[in-house]
Amino acid sequence: MRRLMRTYLLVCILAGNIIAHAAESVYIDSSANGSAPTGLQSEPIxxxxxxxxxxxxxxxxxxxxxxxxxxxxxxxxxxxxxxxxxxxxxxxxxxxxxxxxxxxxxxxxxxxxxxxxxxxxxxxxxxxxxxxxxxxxxxxxxxxxxxxxxxxxxxxxxxxxxxxxxxxxxxxxxxxxxxxxxxxxxxxxxxxxxxxxxxxxxxxxxxxxxxxxxxxxxxxxxxxxxxxxxxxxxxxxxxxxxxxxxxxxxxxxxxxxxxxxxxxxxxxxxxxxxxxxxxxxxxxxxxxxxxxxxxxxxxxxxxxxxxxxxxxxxxxxxxxxxxxxxxxxxVAKPQRGSISGSSEPVWVAAYSPNGNQLYVGGGGKRSEVWDLESKQRSGTGPLHPTVRCATYSPDGQLLATGGDDTNIVIASTRDGTIRHRLSGHPGLVSALVFVDDGQTLVSGCDRGFLKFWDVRSGTEVASRKRHKQQLYCVAVSPDERWLVTGGGHWAKGDPGELIVWNLERRRFEKVLEGHSLTVWSIVFAPDGSYFATSDSAGDVKIWNSATHQLERTLEHQAWLRPLAISPDGTTLAAGRGDGSIRLWDTATWKQRAVCNGHDGFTFWLTYSPDGATLVSGGNDGTVRFWPTE
CATH class of the missing domain: 2.130.10.10 (YVTN repeat-like/Quinoprotein amine dehydrogenase)
Structure with a gap:
């Protein structure tokens, strides 16, 4: 069954007819093809x-x-x-x-x-x-x-x-x-x-x-x-x-x-x-x-x-x-569909705030904007040799992307026009997040720099460097009090770096110790009470946001990369190097379901704004949609 689905390049979570485009990626309805075989959740009765x-x-x-x-x-x-x-x-x-x-x-x-x-x-x-x-x-x-x-x-x-x-x-x-x-x-x-x-x-x-x-x-x-x-x-x-x-x-x-x-x-x-x-x-x-x-x-x-x-x-x-x-x-959740057809890896998949649009970026200049209501690819996003990160502004009017060319592009989501092309990072841009109600953009690069940009003028307003190695991820607490950055050097096998910043003052707060290998992802709980981090050793660590103390470790025995927390805060999703996604109940911290489908690394996870769908992007070039109910 999986072989058949790879051939026809899968499905989308929304019902409808098969829609194909001249571009490489396609968007196919799931009603005709069914779901891929599923595995078993690891906590039996x-x-x-x-x-x-x-x-x-x-x-x-x-x-x-x-x-x-x-x-x-x-x-x-x-x-x-x-x-x-x-x-x-x-x-x-x-x-x-x-x-x-x-x-x-x-x-x-x-x-x-x-x-x-x-x-x-x-x-x-x-x-x-x-x-x-x-x-x-x-x-x-x-x-x-x-x-x-x-x-x-x-x-x-x-x-x-x-x-x-x-x-x-x-x-x-x-x-x-x-x-x-x-x-x-x-x-x-x-x-x-x-x-x-x-x-x-x-x-x-x-x-x-x-x-x-x-x-x-x-x-x-x-x-x-x-x-x-x-x-x-x-x-x-x-x-x-x-x-x-x-x-x-x-x-x-x-x-x-x-x-x-x-x-x-x-x-x-x-x-x-x-x-x-x-x-x-x-x-x-x-x-x-x-x-x-x-x-x-x-x-x-x-x-x-x-x-x-x-x-x-x-x-x-x-x-x-x-x-x-x-x-x-x-039994592990079956996927309801995917966007597929391109052999280029997916490094990022980002929802617009209203949930109607999905941006997909990755290798080989892959940069796609999908209209989820019409089930059509509505345009091409900003171009980079490889897109490493992307995020929408809180009002959904802007899309910011960063890539291997060391540039950040801020474009209008209405007509795709480029508002700003920001340069100044000495290495590939690996992380982006809007703060201050969209007035400021925070970016990080693999040379360890953290930069702050005025979105209206497109000017750099601050630059910080505390990471000794590469910076891969950035997250901001819901109250915008704390900014947390993570990284390391995946090829050297050195301990991962995790740093907390005071966002209001834009200054270093403390280094958190505990990750034995590179930190790849950081996500805050919706209520801001804790944040979760993942690393190459297969560990997910849960940190208290107020005290910055480590509260627990969830072990996976496999390389971990992306994390996502559902909008209602009940589920933590972790993407593994074997292509699977593990779902954890945040009330008990027990694993309760598995999503299997990607052939190779799962690189990105994000929930739809309404929490009905978990979206994953992988090294196999697909974006896969998983129902949460």
Missing amino acids: PISGHPTVLSMASTVESMRLRAVDVNGEVRQWSMSSPDQPEVLLRLGEQPVCATLSADAKWLASSDTNGVVTVTNVENGKTVFRDRETAENTMALKFSRNARRLGGVTSGGVVRVWETRSGRLTDRFEVTPGAVQSLSFAGNGELLAVASLGREVVVFGLSHATPTQTISIDRSRITATAFTPDSKQLVIAAADGTIRIVELGEQKMPRALANHPFAVWTLTFDDQDRLAAGSWDGTIRLFDTGSWEVIQSVKTHQESICALQLGTQGMVAAGIDGRLFYWPPEL
Whole structure:
């Protein structure tokens, strides 16, 4: 899906028809293309305790989760109240293995005598028993439509039954190995059989003959799963690698991002996502269009033994008996659209005060003005070799931009005429902000200078230099008492610089210590009570505005660049180097949602004035729109 959206260059949050322009960037409606695959929010809901789960499935009609455990109990949870389980069924003894069908209506189990039993979970009645072999059946699996059941014994005997009649339709043998595993293709016509050996055999069930043998040289196989279109087989191994094999072709398998430990569970949903659970309790979500990691979350201290991913959200079970649930509303936010088509990176995206206009600037002289009501690119903004920063005046009449040419341009938003071209910075202009009700413009450059300009006359009225290294960001408190600047030297790895200025007196106040690497962004809370800063180390630091004391640190373990706080002050957004955006609840300081979409760095974040939309700009050349509700 993501591949398709990149091809057609995405969507806009406002409804309407597709509108294209002769310029590189385009503005496309989202109603025809839908949203990109989403990840999972990292704070799941715990479900009441349960012995180690062997298999899970959801009933779509009644929105209930069912799970069978090592004791042979089948429990059911209503997803509206996941802390109140109901026991539906008890098997006579502990099963050697057990599995539920995808619709959670059928249970297949095997006992220590080698007997395979299929039970109707709805009424508890036995459908059939198979006593054909005394060998332990080590794995059982239903086809996606539950019409077929496959099983493999410790001796390598593979059997396939019709679920409702119990008729044995196929029987063949494979090289025996410990912990055999099975997986059906979505069409039910292919069956993959694997063990802890290094070989997977794919059988065509119409003729019960091997169609392909896949060898993995480096590590033992732990799990397999067919892609929903049945054209590829996903193979997980004990060394943490996941490989994608094109069926019927001799191509080298594609290796995905490694897990640090063995992957034991694989499952697909209908939203182009693959979930993989590993021995150390980590779950990774992949977008099957690009096979990129959407999200990685660690939920358990021990191995993930079962996963359920679908329209109801996601449930993960660990061998420690703990279950965690991500409801659909906690699934990461899907984007509603974007402006795309240009390969030039987006360094800044700025809303006009009334929210009707969006300015987009970046590399390659990219400078665009978009009318969000008419859904058209209404003009070209001031030109720089690269635009590094931009801001509208409080009354929306002026647009100021700064770039690599060391100049600042102040232009009229009514007709685009240039009011002033300000020069005087010795380096690229990296930050701009209007103060004094738009009468003064404050600018910063990568040579560490902070300058103050009279907007009416276009003259420089003050210049300050306190930064020893590069200055990258500027922010002003809502009461315009404090000005805070940040920077550092990203290539050297020196500690970041964060400086507080008395804005009224335009003089240095103090240096704030705490950032181990370059400071990239500064944002004040709407009520002015605190401000947040980000750095290359992946830290967001929250500072008290009155005392300038550090109150807390939010860690991301990844390079961070832009920050934005919603107009109502309830959400802090942080853009990461991996292209994702993390949303934090400012009341609890817990991460509550994720936005995934950018391919590479997220360079800019801003909220619309009404707070309904979060806008991000990235190194991939796109501007993406995310709904806040």
